[in-house]
Amino acid sequence: MKRAIFPGSFDPLTLGHCDIVKIGIDLFDEIIIAIGENSTKKYMFSIKQRMAFIEATFKGNSKIKVMCYSGLTTDFCKNVGADFILRG
Numbered sequence: 634m635k636r637a638i639f640p641g642s643f644d645p646l647t648l649g650h651c652d653i654v655k656i657g658i659d660l661f662d663e664i665i666i667a668i669g670e671n672s673t674k675k676y677m678f679s680i681k682q683r684m685a686f687i688e689a690t691f692k693g694n695s696k697i698k699v700m701c702y703s704g705l706t707t708d709f710c711k712n713v714g715a716d717f718i719l720r721g
């Protein structure tokens with residue numbers, strides 16, 4: 634299985650983010666939209682709100698999952714078994 638993560642703060646989720654995911658759907662079996670938590674950064678929306686926005690946007694697409702993480706992106710990739718990082 635080709636699994637990729639798409640890391641970011643997604644504060645807010647933009648049309649550009651959505652376009653990147655839509656392109657990635659054809660390239661990967663699964664895309665994990667990974668919301669990074671940074672305690673030193675001020676956010677407009679809470680983690681729960683950002684997760685809800687993303688889940689609502691991609692509702693019904695079984696190839697897309699939404700998760701949160703803190704720490705290094707590479708460590709998160711190893712933890713979820715992703716071999717690819719999707720970026721714009």
